Amino acid sequence: MARPSTPKLSTRAIADAALGLVDAHGEFTLPQLARKLSVSASSLYNHVQGKGEIIELMRGRAMAEIELPDLGNVSWQEAVRAIATEYWASYSKHPRLIPLLTSHTVRDSTTLRVYDALAEALAMAGIEPAQRLQAITIIDSFVLGSALDAAAPKIVWEAAPESSNYFKEALEAGLSDSSRPQTTFELGLSMLLGALGHQAAAGSDGG
Amino acid sequence: MARPSTPKLSTRAIADAALGLVDAHGEFTLPQLARKLSVSASSLYNHVQGKGEIIELMRGRAMAEIELPDLGNVSWQEAVRAIATEYWASYSKHPRLIPLLTSHTVRDSTTLRVYDALAEALAMAGIEPAQRLQAITIIDSFVLGSALDAAAPKIVWEAAPESSNYFKEALEAGLSDSSRPQTTFELGLSMLLGALGHQAAAGSDGG
DNA sequence: ACCTGAACACCGTTCAAGT
DNA sequence: ACCTGAACACCGTTCAAGT
Numbered sequence: 001m002a003r004p005s006t007p008k009l010s011t012r013a014i015a016d017a018a019l020g021l022v023d024a025h026g027e028f029t030l031p032q033l034a035r036k037l038s039v040s041a042s043s044l045y046n047h048v049q050g051k052g053e054i055i056e057l058m059r060g061r062a063m064a065e066i067e068l069p070d071l072g073n074v075s076w077q078e079a080v081r082a083i084a085t086e087y088w089a090s091y092s093k094h095p096r097l098i099p100l101l102t103s104h105t106v107r108d109s110t111t112l113r114v115y116d117a118l119a120e121a122l123a124m125a126g127i128e129p130a131q132r133l134q135a136i137t138i139i140d141s142f143v144l145g146s147a148l149d150a151a152a153p154k155i156v157w158e159a160a161p162e163s164s165n166y167f168k169e170a171l172e173a174g175l176s177d178s179s180r181p182q183t184t185f186e187l188g189l190s191m192l193l194g195a196l197g198h199q200a201a202a203g204s205d206g207g
Numbered sequence: 208m209a210r211p212s213t214p215k216l217s218t219r220a221i222a223d224a225a226l227g228l229v230d231a232h233g234e235f236t237l238p239q240l241a242r243k244l245s246v247s248a249s250s251l252y253n254h255v256q257g258k259g260e261i262i263e264l265m266r267g268r269a270m271a272e273i274e275l276p277d278l279g280n281v282s283w284q285e286a287v288r289a290i291a292t293e294y295w296a297s298y299s300k301h302p303r304l305i306p307l308l309t310s311h312t313v314r315d316s317t318t319l320r321v322y323d324a325l326a327e328a329l330a331m332a333g334i335e336p337a338q339r340l341q342a343i344t345i346i347d348s349f350v351l352g353s354a355l356d357a358a359a360p361k362i363v364w365e366a367a368p369e370s371s372n373y374f375k376e377a378l379e380a381g382l383s384d385s386s387r388p389q390t391t392f393e394l395g396l397s398m399l400l401g402a403l404g405h406q407a408a409a410g411s412d413g414g
Numbered sequence: 415a416c417c418t419g420a421a422c423a424c425c426g427t428t429c430a431a432g433t
Numbered sequence: 434a435c436c437t438g439a440a441c442a443c444c445g446t447t448c449a450a451g452t
Contacts, residue, residue, distance in 0.1 A: 129377045130380040149348045163319060172336070
């Protein structure tokens with residue numbers, strides 16, 4: 001019963017099973033993963049270099065869900081908005097995956113195509129290369145931070161007995177809404193888009 | 208040689224030693240930490256509940272470096288800018304700590320006072336409680352994401368052989384500058400502050 | 415090529431024993 | 434109260450052995 005005629009494992013199956021564990025428990029170990037796949041832990045090494053590669057496979061699975069807009073049909077602002085929102089949503093579907101991703105360098109092509117699309121939309125807006133990199137970085141930071149913020153069993157929204165009234169009344173006013181993460185993300189994104197619009201307009205005036 | 212007359216350990220010493228390991232290696236183990244403190248691993252448990260508490264102690268050490276502005280002397284926008292910049296800077300001093308923090312709930316009072324100060328500055332601007340919580344969340348997300356972005360041996364700035372020209376020329380235009388993370392953060396923060404200013408003005412008009 | 419089981423060095427945590 | 438060393442269950446990874 002050493003080598004089966006049809007393989008029991010594949011990188012796809014490994015990634016999906018691992019993602020299931022992370023969604024459920026916030027972490028995963030190779031013995032857990034192997035058990036879930038009805039296989040021994042050492043078998044995983046026939047398909048994968050180690051635990052790190054499994055994390056990169058999960059990133060790919062999450063990013064694969066992103067559908068990019070057709071850049072020919074919409075304004076650049078709508079394009080950037082759509083890309084950023086898809087990006088945020090795919091992170092938010094697997095919030096507990098994010099902490100695992102942040103300590104790893106990315107080289108995943110599925111992720112890079114999102115940056116490509118962003119760059120193209122910003123170029124459409126007439127934003128010059130140097131400002132374009134800054135804009136991408138700012139949007140990326142906000143998306144990642146927002147997804148993290150939505151992910152973490154958050155601070156602030158639970159315990160602040162000795163806090164100022166300014167903070168407490170803000171908490172009380174904002175708590176109950178379950179769609180808060182989404183609407184807050186969209187508001188912040190609109191702020192950035194508005195500012196990028198001004199910058200693009202000023203650039204085409206002056207330069 | 209069991210109990211020394213003067214204790215060899217303290218939570219402060221443990222946190223500082225752990226922070227040194229994380230800064231240097233991006234992670235830490237209890238045996239490593241114990242060795243650095245010339246102590247056995249089990250001794251740590253006389254001062255600390257476990258590894259998780261050590262992470263929280265490190266968060267406190269990082270946040271303790273934040274100096275909050277005197278809110279009486281500056282405009283609310285300058286106050287928010289100063290708070291957010293200090294916050295970002297203290298994360299950025301220990302970039303490799305961030306991934307460890309993101310999977311933990313916060314209850315650290317040193318961190319909460321930063322939110323208090325932010326809330327007060329936004330209240331000064333006349334921003335109502337519900338919008339105040341959104342504004343705090345947006346700023347927090349951007350600060351955290353920007354620090355992470357500056358931390359990670361980043362994607363994008365290395366490998367994109369098959370990328371679009373729009374993206375490549377942005378990369379080429381932006382790479383060489385070593386102060387890029389700081390200036391990009393400040394630009395994004397200004398974008399958000401401008402939008403918050405509009406919102407505050409509109410609120411005081413209408414309401 | 416692909417799975418197994420034994421083995422290795424390591425980890426976080428507990429606990430009786432010492433002063 | 435505070436440190437030690439032995440012990441436990443667990444982890445990631447390697448590798449010879451099987452088909």
